[in-house]
Amino acid sequence: xxxxxxxxxxxxxxxxxxxxxxxxxxxxxxxxxxxxxxxxxxxxxxxxxxxxxxxxxxxxxxxxxxxxxxxxxxxxxxxxxxxxxxxxxxxxxxxxxxxxxxxxxxxxxxxxxxxxxxxxxxxxxxxxxxxxxxxxxxxxxxxxxxxxxxxxxxxxxxxxxxxxxxxxxxxxxxxxxxxxxxxxxxxxxxxxxxxxxxxxxxxxxxxxxxxxxxxxxxxxxxxxxxxxxxxxxxxxxxxxxxxxxxxxxxxxxxxxxxxxxxxxxxxxxxxxxxxxxxxxxxxxxxxxxxxxxxxxxxxxxxxxxxxxxxxxxxxxxxxxxxxxxxxxxxxxxxxxxxxxxxxxxxxxxxxxxxxxxxxxxxxxxxxxxxxxxxxxxxxxxxxxxxxxxxxxxxxxxxxxxxxxxxxxxxxxxxxxxxxxxxxxxxxxxxxxxxxxxxxxxxxxxxxxxxxxxxxxxxxxxxxxxxxxxxxxxxxxxxxxxxxxxxxxxxxxxxxxxxxxxxxxxxxxxxxxxxxxxxxxxxxxxxxxxxxxxxxxxxxxxxxxxxxxxxxxxxxxxxxxxxxxxxxxxxxxxxxxxxxxxxxxxxxxxxxxxxxxxxxxxxxxxxxxxxxxxxxxxxxxxxxxxxxxxxxxxxxxxxxxxxxx
Amino acid sequence: xxxxxxxxxxxxxxxxxxxxxxxxxxxxxxxxxxxxxxxxxxxxxxxxxxxxxxxxxxxxxxxxxxxxxxxxxxxxxxxxxxxxxxxxxxxxxxxxxxxxxxxxxxxxxxxxxxxxxxxxxxxxxxxxxxxxxxxxxxxxxxxxxxxxxxxxxxxxxxxxxxxxxxxxxxxxxxxxxxxxxxxxxxxxxxxxxxxxxxxxxxxxxxxxxxxxxxxxxxxxxxxxxxxxxxxxxxxxxxxxxxxxxxxxxxxxxxxxxxxxxxxxxxxxxxxxxxxxxxxxxxxxxxxxxxxxxxxxxxxxxxxxxxxxxxxxxxxxxxxxxxxxxxxxxxxxxxxx
Numbered sequence: 008x009x010x011x012x013x014x015x016x017x018x019x020x021x022x023x024x025x026x027x028x029x030x031x032x033x034x035x036x037x038x039x040x041x042x043x044x045x046x047x048x049x050x051x052x053x054x055x056x057x058x059x060x061x062x063x064x065x066x067x068x069x070x071x072x073x074x075x076x077x078x079x080x081x082x083x084x085x086x087x088x089x090x091x092x093x094x095x096x097x098x099x100x101x102x103x104x105x106x107x108x109x110x111x112x113x114x115x116x117x118x119x120x121x122x123x124x125x126x127x128x129x130x131x132x133x134x135x136x137x138x139x140x141x142x143x144x145x146x147x148x149x150x151x152x153x154x155x156x157x158x159x160x161x162x163x164x165x166x167x168x169x170x171x172x173x174x175x176x177x178x179x180x181x182x183x184x185x186x187x188x189x190x191x192x193x194x195x196x197x198x199x200x201x202x203x204x205x206x207x208x209x210x211x212x213x214x215x216x217x218x219x220x221x222x223x224x225x226x227x228x229x230x231x232x233x234x235x236x237x238x239x240x241x242x243x244x245x246x247x248x249x250x251x252x253x254x255x256x257x258x259x260x261x262x263x264x265x266x267x268x269x270x271x272x273x274x275x276x277x278x279x280x281x282x283x284x285x286x287x288x289x290x291x292x293x294x295x296x297x298x299x300x301x302x303x304x305x306x307x308x309x310x311x312x313x314x315x316x317x318x319x320x321x322x323x324x325x326x327x328x329x330x331x332x333x334x335x336x337x338x339x340x341x342x343x344x345x346x347x348x349x350x351x352x353x354x355x356x357x358x359x360x361x362x363x364x365x366x367x368x369x370x371x372x373x374x375x376x377x378x379x380x381x382x383x384x385x386x387x388x389x390x391x392x393x394x395x396x397x398x399x400x401x402x403x404x405x406x407x408x409x410x411x412x413x414x415x416x417x418x419x420x421x422x423x424x425x426x427x428x429x430x431x432x433x434x435x436x437x438x439x440x441x442x443x444x445x446x447x448x449x450x451x452x453x454x455x456x457x458x459x460x461x462x463x464x465x466x467x468x469x470x471x472x473x474x475x476x477x478x479x480x481x482x483x484x485x486x487x488x489x490x491x492x493x494x495x496x497x498x499x500x501x502x503x504x505x506x507x508x509x510x511x512x513x514x515x516x517x518x519x520x521x522x523x524x525x526x527x528x529x530x531x532x533x534x535x536x537x538x539x540x541x542x543x544x545x546x547x548x549x550x551x552x553x554x555x556x557x558x559x560x561x562x563x564x565x566x567x568x569x570x571x572x573x574x575x576x577x578x579x580x581x582x583x584x585x586x587x588x589x590x591x592x593x594x595x596x597x598x599x600x601x602x603x604x605x606x607x608x609x610x611x612x613x614x615x616x617x618x619x620x621x622x623x624x625x626x627x628x629x630x631x632x633x634x635x636x637x638x639x640x641x642x643x644x645x646x647x648x649x650x651x
Numbered sequence: 652x653x654x655x656x657x658x659x660x661x662x663x664x665x666x667x668x669x670x671x672x673x674x675x676x677x678x679x680x681x682x683x684x685x686x687x688x689x690x691x692x693x694x695x696x697x698x699x700x701x702x703x704x705x706x707x708x709x710x711x712x713x714x715x716x717x718x719x720x721x722x723x724x725x726x727x728x729x730x731x732x733x734x735x736x737x738x739x740x741x742x743x744x745x746x747x748x749x750x751x752x753x754x755x756x757x758x759x760x761x762x763x764x765x766x767x768x769x770x771x772x773x774x775x776x777x778x779x780x781x782x783x784x785x786x787x788x789x790x791x792x793x794x795x796x797x798x799x800x801x802x803x804x805x806x807x808x809x810x811x812x813x814x815x816x817x818x819x820x821x822x823x824x825x826x827x828x829x830x831x832x833x834x835x836x837x838x839x840x841x842x843x844x845x846x847x848x849x850x851x852x853x854x855x856x857x858x859x860x861x862x863x864x865x866x867x868x869x870x871x872x873x874x875x876x877x878x879x880x881x882x883x884x885x886x887x888x889x890x891x892x893x894x895x896x897x898x899x900x901x902x903x904x905x906x907x908x909x910x911x912x913x914x915x916x917x918x919x920x921x922x923x924x925x926x927x928x929x930x931x932x933x934x935x936x937x938x939x940x941x942x943x944x945x946x947x948x949x950x951x952x953x954x955x956x957x958x959x960x961x962x963x964x965x966x967x968x969x970x971x972x973x974x975x976x977x978x979x980x981x982x983x984x985x986x987x
Contacts, residue, residue, distance in 0.1 A: 158943070308898035408957060411958070423957050424957070424958055425957045425958055426955070426957075426958030426959055427829070427958075429826070429829050429830060429833065430829075430833050430838075430840075430958075430959070430961075431955075432676075432679070432840065432952070432957065432958055432959030433709055433840070434675050434676050434705060434709055434710070434952055434959075435676040435952070435956050435957030435958055435959055436957060437676075437677065437704070437705060437709075438675070438676030438677035438956065438957055439676075439957055440701075446892065449826060452830075452833075452840060452841055452842065454841035454842075454843060455840055455841070456708060457843075458708065458843070460707055461704070462701070462705070462708060463700060463701075463704060515661075559824055560823075560824035560825050561824075561825055
C-alpha cells in the first residue's frame with residue numbers, strides 16, 4: 008500500500024492545478040504534474056474510467072461498427088483531430104496496423120500500445136472516449152464519441168473488452184531517452200547524399216538514415232541544400248496558408264511513437280490563435296500546431312521516381328524549374344495519393360526529438376520552396392541582426408542590398424537600401440535581380456512578401472526574437488542556406504562559449520543593478536524600454552534588472568516613473584545622447600529631475616540591441632559598465648567582433 | 652461637354668498609365684510591356700518570367716488601384732465641394748477618412764497584420780460607413796440636413812476619430828506604431844487583384860452615380876432655396892451624394908490609406924482651367940485625379956529606388972505648394 012500516499016498526493020496536486028487553470032487540456036495537466044496522462048485517469052473522479060484488455064488489434068477491428076467518431080492523435084507540438092469512420096483496418100503480425108478510410112487514415116505501431124481505458128464523463132455534456140497509452144503513460148491515440156456515434160455498440164464494445172478486476176495495476180516506465188546524435192564527422196555524408204539521390208520511394212528514407220547512422224534532423228543538415236533546405240519555423244504557417252489559398256490538396260502527418268494520423272485533402276481555414284496555428288474545418292478535421300515549440304523545418308527533395316512522375320504531371324515547365332502552379336497542373340487536386348513532390352516538415356525540439364510533425368504538401372506547394380541547385384549569389388537582407396550574421400559568415404560579398412536597419416558592418420552601408428524592414432518594396436527588390444530575400448519574420452508588409460514569392464523570388468524568413476537560442480538558430484539557418492556550415496559552426500560555438508564565460512563571471516558577481524534604458528527619437532520626449540524589448544533581453548544577459556516593467560515596448564518616460572523606479576544606472580545609445588546634446592544636456596531635461604544619483608552609460612545602438620554575432624561581447628561590455636568596481640571576465644577577440 | 656477637354660484628360664491619363672507600366676526601379680521598354688500584357692490575356696507572345704511578373708502581377712494591379720483611388724478621391728472631392736459650396740471641402744470633412752483611419756488603425760492594433768488578407772481594408776471600410784452613418788444622424792434637423800450642420804458634424808466626427816486613433820497609437824507597441832505610421836501616409840504597395848476586386852464595385856457605383864448629380868450641384872451654386880425653386884429635390888440630392896461619396900471614399904481609403912491632397916487639389920485645378928460647371932468638372936476631376944495619383948505613385952517607386960516612398964508623401968509634396976499658390980491667387984482675385 009506504499010503507492011497510496013503518492014496517489015493521494017497526485018490527486019491533490021491535480022486538483023490544485025485544475026482549480027488554478029480549469030481550461031487546461033489533459034495533456035498539459037499531465038505535463039505540468041510530470042506524469043503520463045494514463046496515471047491521472049484512475050484518480051479522475053469526474054468520469055467513470057474502465058480499464059480495457061490489451062487486445063488492441065481486436066478492438067480496432069470493431070471500431071468501424073461505431074459509425075462516425077473522432078480520432079485524435081497528438082504530440083507535444085501538434086494535435087490532429089479527424090471525424091469519420093474507422094474503415095479498412097488491418098494488422099500485419101499484430102504489430103503494425105493500418106486504418107485506410109477516406110477520412111480516418113492511420114499507421115499504428117501496436118507494439119507501443121500498452122494500456123487502454125474507456126472514459127465516460129459524469130457530465131453528460133462531455134462525450135465518452137477510448138484512450139490508449141504507451142509504456143510511459145503518454146497517450147498514443149484517442150477515440151471520441153460524436154453525436155451520431157452508435158452508443159449501443161460503444162457500450163457493448165466497452166463491456167466486451169473491459170479488463171477483469173484481477174488485472175495488475177499499470178507500472179509506468181520512464182520515457183525512453185532519445186539517442187544522442189553521433190558527431191557530424193562520424194556520418195558518411197557522401198553515402199547519405201548518394202543514397203538520397205537514388206531513393207525510389209519516400210519510405211526508403213528511414214532505412215537510409217538508419218544505415219548511415221544519422222538522426223533525421225542530422226540527415227537534413229548534412230545532405231546539403233541541393234537536397235534539403237532549412238525553413239524558418241514560421242514557414243509552417245506560410246505553407247498552410249499557401250495551401251489554403253490555392254485550395255491545394257496536401258497531406259499532413261501528425262505522429263507519436265504509437266500512431267501516425269494522416270490528413271489528405273485541402274486545408275480550408277487557417278486560424279492563428281495565440282501561440283497556436285489551427286487548421287479548422289469543423290466537419291472533418293482540425294489540426295492545431297503550437298508554433299512556439301516548432302523549432303525548425305526542412306524542405307526535402309523527393310525521390311527520383313517522384314520527380315519523373317512530377318514531370319509527367321506537369322504540363323509546361325522545363326525540368327530545371329520545379330515550380331508549378333496549381334493552375335498549370337490540375338492533376339494535383341485530383342490525385343492526392345499520387346503526391347508527386349513532397350514538401351516535408353520536421354518540427355522538433357532540438358537536438359533530439361524529431362518525429363513531431365511531418366507535413367507533406369502537394370505539387371503546387373513546391374512553388375513556395377523549390378529546390379535550389381546553387382547557393383544564393385545575390386542576397387537581399389532585411390534585419391540588422393541577420394545582416395551581421397551574413398557578414399560574419401564571410402558571405403558579405405554576396406549581399407546585393409540591405410534594409411535601412413542594417414548599419415553594421417560599415418561595408419553594408421554603401422549597398423543599395425531597400426527601405427525599412429516593414430515597408431519593403433516589391434519592385435525595387437526585384438530590380439536588383441536577387442536570388443534570395445533573407446528577412447526576419449516581422450518583415451513586411453505581408454502583401455509585398457507574397458508578391459515577391461509570387462514573382463518567383465526565394466523568400467526565407469528567420470525567427471524574430473531576442474534570445475540566445477534564437478540567435479543560434481539564425482546562425483545555423485543562415486549558414487545552411489548560404490552553404491557556410493563550417494563558419495556557422497565556428498560562430499555558434501564561439502557565441503555559446505562567450506555567453507557561458509559571461510554567465511560564469513556574472514554568477515560570481517554580488518550585484519544585480521536595476522537599470523533603465525532610455526531612447527530619444529528625433530529630439531522628442533525620451534522613451535523608456537519596458538518588458539519584452541531587446542533592451543530588457545540584454546539586461547538579463549548582463550545580469551541586470553529592468554527597473555521599468557509595468558508595460559511592454561517603449562513609452563514616454565515620466566520624471567516620476569524614473570525617480571520611483573529605484574534604478575541606479577541609465578543606459579542609453581550614443582546617437583540619442585548626441586541628439587540631446589550630451590550627458591549634461593540630458594540631465595537638464597525635466598524627465599531626469601529625479602535622476603541626480605543615477606549614472607548614465609551610452610552604447611552604440613546596433614552593438615547593444617542588434618542581437619547578432621556581437622551580442623555576447625555587447626552583453627559583457629554592458630555588464631562591466633554596470634559594475635565599475637568589479638572585474639568581469641573579458642571575452643576572447645573574435646573575428647566577427649573586430650571592425651569589418 | 653465638348654470633346655477637346657475630355658480628349659486631353661484621357662491623353663494625360665493614358666500617358667500616366669503607360670509611364671507607370673514602363674517606368675520603375677527596373678525600366679521595361681513599352682514593347683515588352685505590351686508583350687507581357689498580351690501574354691497575360693492568353694495570346695502567344697514570348698516574354699521572360701521576370702518581366703511578366705513585374706508588369707502583370709505588380710505594376711498593372713497597382714496602376715489600376717492608383718487610378719481608382721485617385722479618380723475616386725477627386726470625384727468625391729469635386730462633388731462635396733459643390734455640395735458644401737466650400738472650396739476647402741474634401742472627403743475628410745464628412746468624417747469618412749477619419750472613420751476609415753480609425754477602423755484600420757484599430758485593426759492594426761488588434762493584430763490585423765498577422766491575420767493578413769482582407770481584414771485591414773474591411774475594418775477600414777466598416778469605420779468609414781460607421782462615420783458616415785453617425786454624421787448623417789448627427790447632422791439631421793427635422794428630417795432635413797442643413798449644409799452647415801453636415802459640415803460641423805463631419806468636423807466633430809473627424810476630431811473624435813482622430814482622438815480615438817491617438818489613443819490607439821499611444822497604446823501601440825513599436826512595431827504597430829511603424830505599421831500605423833506607414834498606413835497613415837498612404838501606399839499602393841499592397842495592390843493585388845483581390846484587393847482591386849474588393850473595392851471595384853463601390854468605386855464603380857460611385858463613379859457612375861456622381862456625374863448624375865451634376866445638374867443639381869450646378870443649381871446648388873445659386874443657393875439651396877434657389878435650387879429648390881428650379882425643381883431640384885435638394886434634400887434627396889444631398890442625401891444621395893453624401894452616401895455615394897462615403898461608399899466610394901471609404902472603399903478606396905480602406906485599401907490605400909488616406910492619400911492626401913488629390914481630393915482637394917484636383918477639383919480646384921479643373922475648376923480653374925475648365926470653369927465651375929459640374930457636368931464638366933466631375934468627370935474631368937476623376938480623370939485628372941487618376942492621372943495625378945498614377946504619376947505620383949510612379950515617382951514614389953522611382954525616387955528612392957530600390958526602396959519606395961509612401962505615395963501620400965508625393966501627392967502632398969505636389970499638392971501642398973499648389974494649394975499655397977491657389978490661396979495666393981484667390982487673395983489677389985478677392986483684392987481686385
